Amino acid sequence: MKIIRNIEALRAVVASSKKERKTIGFVPTMGFLHEGHMALVKAAKAENDIVVMSIFVNPTQFGPNEDFESYPRDEARDTSLAEQNGIDILFLPSVETMYPESLTATIHAQKRVSVLDGATREGHFDGVLTVLAKLFHLVQPDGAYFGQKDAQQVAVVQGFVADYFLPLKVRVIPTVREQDGLAKSSRNVYLTEQERADAPVIHMALRRARMEVKEKDKTRVLANIRAIVNQKKTHEKIVYLDMYQYPSFEPVEDWEKPIIIAICVQYSKARLIDNEIIGGA
Ligand code: AMP
Numbered sequence: 001m002k003i004i005r006n007i008e009a010l011r012a013v014v015a016s017s018k019k020e021r022k023t024i025g026f027v028p029t030m031g032f033l034h035e036g037h038m039a040l041v042k043a044a045k046a047e048n049d050i051v052v053m054s055i056f057v058n059p060t061q062f063g064p065n066e067d068f069e070s071y072p073r074d075e076a077r078d079t080s081l082a083e084q085n086g087i088d089i090l091f092l093p094s095v096e097t098m099y100p101e102s103l104t105a106t107i108h109a110q111k112r113v114s115v116l117d118g119a120t121r122e123g124h125f126d127g128v129l130t131v132l133a134k135l136f137h138l139v140q141p142d143g144a145y146f147g148q149k150d151a152q153q154v155a156v157v158q159g160f161v162a163d164y165f166l167p168l169k170v171r172v173i174p175t176v177r178e179q180d181g182l183a184k185s186s187r188n189v190y191l192t193e194q195e196r197a198d199a200p201v202i203h204m205a206l207r208r209a210r211m212e213v214k215e216k217d218k219t220r221v222l223a224n225i226r227a228i229v230n231q232k233k234t235h236e237k238i239v240y241l242d243m244y245q246y247p248s249f250e251p252v253e254d255w256e257k258p259i260i261i262a263i264c265v266q267y268s269k270a271r272l273i274d275n276e277i278i279g280g281a
Contacts, residue, residue, distance in 0.1 A: 001083045003090050010091055010138050014052075018140065022049035026141030026168075028132065031055035032072040032186035033081045036176040040145040041085050043173050052139050053082055054091040056098060060106075061127030070269075072186050091139070098134060106130045112155045112249045116240055116262050117273070125156050132157060141168050149175040149183050151260055151275045155247035175274070177203065183274045190269040198232035199272060202265055205229050206276040209261055213278050216255045218243055229265065239264040239271065246277050255279075 004010050017024055025044030029037050033055075044051045055078055062068035075092065082090045109118070109125035118125055136144065144161075146154050158170050176184050181203035182196075191199060205228035212221050222241055229238060243252055246260035262275040 001087055001090055003079065003092060005092050005094070006097060007093075007138065010089075013089055014138065014140055017050055023142040024048055024139060025051045026135070026139045026144045027051065027053045027087075028135055028144065028146075029053060029055055030057045030071065030186065031078045032074060032189070033078050034176075034184045034186065036147055036149065036184040038081075038085050039173050039176045040147060041087060043171060044143065044145045045086055047143055047171070050088040051086070052089040052091060052141065053087045054093070054135055054139070055082075056091075056093055056131065056135075058098070058127060058131040059095055060099070060130055061124050063121055063123065066121070067187075067269075067271075070190075072189055098131065103130070107133050107160065109156050109160070111159055112152065112247070115242060115244065115249055116152050117264070118152060118156075120239055120264065125153070128153060129156065129160050132160070136166060136168065143169040143171050145171045145173060147173055147175060148277070149185070149274065151246070151262065151277065152249065155249060158247065181207070183272070185270075185272060187270040187272060191267055192234070192269075195234045195267045195270070198234045199265075199267070201229055201232050202263060202272065202274050206261055206263065206274060210276060210278055213255070213259065213261075218252055221261070225261070225263065229263070234267065236266045236268065239266050 025048030027040045027044050041051060057071050059068055106126055107129035109129055113125045146157060154172050161170050178184060180200040182200045205225040209221050209225050226241060241263045243259055243261045244250060245252055246258040252259055258277055258279045260275050260277050264271060264273045
């Protein structure tokens with residue numbers, strides 16, 4: 001595995017891979033790797049000649065009161081996991097490498113972002129798209145791999161890639177969970193013991209809602225999820241809970257088309273998100 005920290009070295013390996021006509025699968029992450037990330041790697045390996053992973057905690061996608069500083073980081077552990085999982089190129093840029101100057105232009109997300117994380121994390125998706133624009137230009141992937149856990153991110157990235165005719169496939173990988181159903185997340189390490197014991201209720205409530213959607217009563221479906229989650233007492237609050245058509249994130253009008261139920265729960269030190277997509281593929 002090659003570890004690369006600067007732009008010139010990355011450009012050089014990408015250029016030589018392209019020259020050899022190797023396809024490139026790209027897995028952008030913020031590190032503190034877990035099996036969710038590795039499911040993306042596995043798909044990328046299966047579909048490409050080489051796999052590039054980036055680990056970069058991107059400051060521009062964090063708001064001023066969010067957890068940029070405290071986001072879990074462990075480069076030694078990540079490097080060894082990346083190596084074990086067969087990554088070819090691990091890109092570990094610093095903030096100065098990715099943002100050497102203040103930006104002349106940023107990418108502004110304007111569709112699919114008026115709700116959920118777009119509404120509660122101001123500027124979040126602008127930061128995500130801006131860093132992805134940089135990374136896509138550098139890595140020139142044939143396919144980029146994203147997790148369904150961040151479903152709104154997937155929808156925004158798919159829209160961006162289509163808008164700008166970017167020559168890459170966006171591949172979406174199902175959410176990898178702990179045995180008790182909790183979605184794997186780097187932020188899970190910040191749950192207290194009791195919060196960790198309670199947090200699987202999020203997935204449990206969403207799963208149960210799957211059955212109730214047949215009755216086409218949005219208010220009831222959401223009220224039931226809220227009631228189940230709130231049976232546990234350790235979380236601070238439900239930051240959002242709502243349902244939309246997927247992937248448009250427009251209000252539910254056609255119950256036969258794919259619907260997403262998305263939730264965000266704030267614990268003392270961790271903000272967890274999860275979702276369930278009902279119908280469609
Ligand atoms: P992150 O490092 O949290 O920014 O995540 C990097 C990528 O891994 C994103 O595309 C996430 O959606 C994806 N990912 C994170 N957690 C999971 C999971 N539990 N299952 C599948 N993909 C995930």
